[in-house]
Amino acid sequence: MDSPYRPLARTRGLRWLLLGALLTLTQAALSAPKIVLNQSVEFTSLDSAYLNQIFAMQIRKWPDGQAIQVFILPSTSSLHRKFVIDHLQIQTHQLDRIWNRMLFTGTGKAPTVVNSEDAMLKMIRTTQGAIGYVSDEYPTDGVKVLGGDQR
Amino acid sequence: MNKLLQGLLFLAFATSSQVFAIELGESSQIHGFVNQAYLYSPDNPYAGTDANNGSLKFREIGINGFTEFSPDFRLAGQVLSRQQDQADDGDVRIDFLLADYLLFSDQSASLGVRAGRVKNNIGFYNAIRDIPSARPGYNVPDSIYFGAFRDTLLSIDGVNLYGSALFRDNLITWELSAGQRNIDSEDFEYFAFGQPLPRGEAEKVPLRILNVNLVPSFQRDLRLGMSLVDLEIELEDTLSVAEAQAALMSNPGDFIANPLNYVTGSEIEGLLAILSAQYSFESWIVTAEYLNLDSDLTAQFAGMDVSQSQTTEGYYLQLEWLASAQTSWFTRYEELYLNNDDRSGEGSATANNQYRGFGKGWTVGGKWQFKNDWSIVGQASFNEGTAWLPSYNGIEDEEIEKYWNYYVLSLNYQF
Numbered sequence: 001m002d003s004p005y006r007p008l009a010r011t012r013g014l015r016w017l018l019l020g021a022l023l024t025l026t027q028a029a030l031s032a033p034k035i036v037l038n039q040s041v042e043f044t045s046l047d048s049a050y051l052n053q054i055f056a057m058q059i060r061k062w063p064d065g066q067a068i069q070v071f072i073l074p075s076t077s078s079l080h081r082k083f084v085i086d087h088l089q090i091q092t093h094q095l096d097r098i099w100n101r102m103l104f105t106g107t108g109k110a111p112t113v114v115n116s117e118d119a120m121l122k123m124i125r126t127t128q129g130a131i132g133y134v135s136d137e138y139p140t141d142g143v144k145v146l147g148g149d150q151r
Numbered sequence: 152m153n154k155l156l157q158g159l160l161f162l163a164f165a166t167s168s169q170v171f172a173i174e175l176g177e178s179s180q181i182h183g184f185v186n187q188a189y190l191y192s193p194d195n196p197y198a199g200t201d202a203n204n205g206s207l208k209f210r211e212i213g214i215n216g217f218t219e220f221s222p223d224f225r226l227a228g229q230v231l232s233r234q235q236d237q238a239d240d241g242d243v244r245i246d247f248l249l250a251d252y253l254l255f256s257d258q259s260a261s262l263g264v265r266a267g268r269v270k271n272n273i274g275f276y277n278a279i280r281d282i283p284s285a286r287p288g289y290n291v292p293d294s295i296y297f298g299a300f301r302d303t304l305l306s307i308d309g310v311n312l313y314g315s316a317l318f319r320d321n322l323i324t325w326e327l328s329a330g331q332r333n334i335d336s337e338d339f340e341y342f343a344f345g346q347p348l349p350r351g352e353a354e355k356v357p358l359r360i361l362n363v364n365l366v367p368s369f370q371r372d373l374r375l376g377m378s379l380v381d382l383e384i385e386l387e388d389t390l391s392v393a394e395a396q397a398a399l400m401s402n403p404g405d406f407i408a409n410p411l412n413y414v415t416g417s418e419i420e421g422l423l424a425i426l427s428a429q430y431s432f433e434s435w436i437v438t439a440e441y442l443n444l445d446s447d448l449t450a451q452f453a454g455m456d457v458s459q460s461q462t463t464e465g466y467y468l469q470l471e472w473l474a475s476a477q478t479s480w481f482t483r484y485e486e487l488y489l490n491n492d493d494r495s496g497e498g499s500a501t502a503n504n505q506y507r508g509f510g511k512g513w514t515v516g517g518k519w520q521f522k523n524d525w526s527i528v529g530q531a532s533f534n535e536g537t538a539w540l541p542s543y544n545g546i547e548d549e550e551i552e553k554y555w556n557y558y559v560l561s562l563n564y565q566f
Contacts, residue, residue, distance in 0.1 A: 049317065058324075059261070068222075076477070089371070101279050101285045107251070
């Protein structure tokens, strides 16, 4: 009588293990910051090269001609670091250097720094052409969330 | 100068670290930095004799501003003061002052033009050699960015065309610049003759520059660069041939003893090429650059032409480790040969310095950003040969050592 249950128990154990692993993975994926846009921006997906150039402040205008307004959290914030590593796949040091180079050679500027996700969302909502990011669980009423190929 | 420094420090403490910039309305900003270094160079004079016992006479201050009238049109300017003991006196100068117009931009290409005084992108670091927060350590690599052509190459008064193109996912950025530069020719005189000339000034140096960078689609972590510079430096207001001959009438033997006192003209035509590569892997960055300068030097001694062609060659390999969000470490090995056919430097030896023809050196250092806008850099350099030892008025009277080290600790604030 016992014998049929043993494999089941083992299977169940394995299932829990798999489920646990899956949950961990999903959670890791979920906690990746999401990219948010002002409603005026027409994109719903951006390829990674274009996204990199936007956050490196190398592109000043959206294709429809309106100015791109980039917002970030302070370089030392963990969400900023996570965003830069996950979505731009570089280190925050490198991005800082690119911004400093442009600012101090007269060829561009750094993004606008906001101090909280709340402030970030408010700026994205109210600034034409704005792009930024918030953590995945953060409610995003009134802004566009970038889907598709973000990596 | 001190007032400027005090004002900046006051500003530094008055503004909270969360304030990234001073915003003047939505479309204008003012930024700045102060970098104060302590430099100890026990073996050789470094930009003066003060650093032999440790010196604080190494300071850089910059303030810049920009106004954006539209996404296409902006004005930007920066003033800079740089003190390097005897080599640079801290005079406030205009680093750049430019109008920038973006002619065209879409998702795959852009084209723009800048006019005014524009910083030159030559190699990865020329444009930021005076910007502490953008440098890998206390200074940019000596083997490629040595002082002889510093002022000549720093910026131009002229026009700069720039653009980018995304071609099959390969990102190409390029710049084409043409203009001229007024320089103090002393650094060039040290390069050409090993000492300054009693008379002669280079006034306007014409420059043409091409800079191309590529991020290939197959490896986005790789960045390749190429820079070409065509330059011509001509000394004016030297002794006239008649004056030189008149002086020699009374003392003909002096021509052999002090030929440089009878230079009646000099010109250098050069083609500078720099190849650059950078590869980033997780928290590691490997950077390498190679410099090749072909120069034709002509000098007239009391009217007699002497000419020499030489190839200057230099390279470095640098490894950076971005250990945490606040700290980074680097090490670099580099070599420079003023004349590639004379790597031991015998031909370019001067009375006080047998070792100016070559340089080899290791540098190690680290950076700690201890607050948002504040950082400390520590660096040690161990050198053989003095090809990149900074020249200054009076170095020709100092006995120069072959092996020399220097150590720097610098504090940087920027807003």
